[in-house]
Amino acid sequence: MDPALLQEVIAGELTRRRTEIIAIDDRLTSMVDRLVGFVSSGGKRIRPEFLWCGWLAAGPAGTAGDAARGVLRVAAALELIQACALIHDDVIDRSERRRGAPSTYRALAKEHADAGLAGDSEHYGLSAAVLLGDLALAWADDLYAAGAQALDAVDRSLPVWQAMRTEVLAGQLLDLAAAARTTTDPALQAADAMRVNRFKTAAYTVERPLHLGASLAGAGGATVDALRAYGADIGVAFQLRDDLLGVYGDPAVTGKPAGDDLLQGKRTLLLATARAALRCDKALLADLDAGIGTAGADVDRLARIIASTGAVQEMEQRIADLVASGVAALSAVADDGRPVVAPDARARLVELAHAVTDRRR
């Protein structure tokens, strides 16, 4: 995928939508610019990369000119879905920072307070963030429709697009339901974490973008199966790396505070694994539990307790295993002996499997 071309497509589409909003009322300029800035400047563009690989995987699909532009419009749609998910998630998780800057609802609240506007700044920030996320979700659909229509691929890709949207929202709801559980049983917590990982992250970060790309190209069932098997594994591994970064990541690189997941009390597989290992050390377990989700907790100490249980190595091993099994799925061959994933797409997917699971941010 050509990142510069993706950037051009995103900038072009958002400029057009921005103009529409400002034509309705120019007082909406600063709000809409916050959304445009968030989508234009940020992110690792992981979903577009996987979409593109799914498109290539089907074989000799056109990659130049109009076809590429159609795929990149759908890629831009994925970035808008992600913008909605992050903007709303930050409200839900009460996250202060995102991509090295204040989270959207925090930035909007500050803008309101700085301008001395009427009403409660915090509630204004939350309200505007909810609506800007909605706008991103609506625009995502518009971009998907434009891209899929240009490729004459609505019939074959729409079910994938719809399933992806439902899954990511179900995954977020499941995350809420899991967080609301009162259980302290590490096995139940681990099972919950894996289900959330599967739907909230894996499906919509890797598996469905690949599937969507393949469906745009009209790929056959065997190609789709191989891509989805890869996607399910690499997607979960991606999340497990994210969980490790949420505890051990460098804030200067991740753009989030140190130990952010610990302070937020996020119920990760890493934490469930550490708690399981501490089953026979009740004092240390109580110590860990007391700190998780507690403002002002000593995150370095909590991180050391978790590491001391061997949970970090266990996560590293699981990541390595998932990368291996995911990559292996790409080697499937059809009855006629030909690979089901085109060689150039496969090479890029092997590269990406390592890149997204062995990253620092």
Add this chain to the structure above:
Amino acid sequence: MDPALLQEVIAGELTRRRTEIIAIDDRLTSMVDRLVGFVSSGGKRIRPEFLWCGWLAAGPAGTAGDAARGVLRVAAALELIQACALIHDDVIDRSERRRGAPSTYRALAKEHADAGLAGDSEHYGLSAAVLLGDLALAWADDLYAAGAQALDAVDRSLPVWQAMRTEVLAGQLLDLAAAARTTTDPALQAADAMRVNRFKTAAYTVERPLHLGASLAGAGGATVDALRAYGADIGVAFQLRDDLLGVYGDPAVTGKPAGDDLLQGKRTLLLATARAALRCDKALLADLDAGIGTAGADVDRLARIIASTGAVQEMEQRIADLVASGVAALSAVADDGRPVVAPDARARLVELAHAVTDRRR
């Protein structure tokens, strides 16, 4: 429009989506049932009625069987957009009640508290409501796509659908921006209220549903122009009636607390008009301003102050004028002398103009 058939389409579609969600995890049952219940049971189905009239206005479009079902799927999509708007609006406005029951975020918070779940019940309610609203918005697009495809009308209706979604969200953002203004100038407040009325309500309650229905039927430009002129007027009149009900409505009929708009400090044209009239009675104006948006304020007294200014009669007059001009727009004739709006659609629209602007809930 056959309300029973609409109900059947809504129930059928939502049952299918509900099953999808529960297949992901059956712990999501109670959350998704809350959304399904909200959409299935509630509302005046005003937008579907106007959509249907827009469809009929173009003339001899098929109204039986598959065609009707396609239009009703788009009608169901409008009800889902409305569900998203109301669920998110109640979070934004901190509304306690809706359609005679606790608002969605309040009901979810209570469910959390009653079940003794982990975490902050209020924040859980807000979070789940944000996500259920997102789900409604995503499903709305799916239903629109299904309906428009069945009618082979995607190309001609998609721009209208997209414009409607952008407009309603821009209207909601504008409402926030207007509420955050520190001005106390009644003229500026009146201008703000009219802009919000135009985009947040009129466009998406009347004008765009009519336009969308007409576009599904492939109506010509003159028909669309007449419908939109009617829609803009009747939509604003609808909102002015809503503003009156927000102050003088019977809670047993509206399903909202008495004087809800006053307690919420909603900046309506009614209030701006009353404030303008009180310009020379500084004491009474201060009295009114002190009560608006204040918890525990004497809403009966505030309502009497507003009525004493003549603002209520002024609103009634504006509603009557808007109904007259809206209905007049339907009488347009083409160059060949034929009416641009089919007679049966026109008769129904005249009826609806009165029904939606002279209602008690």
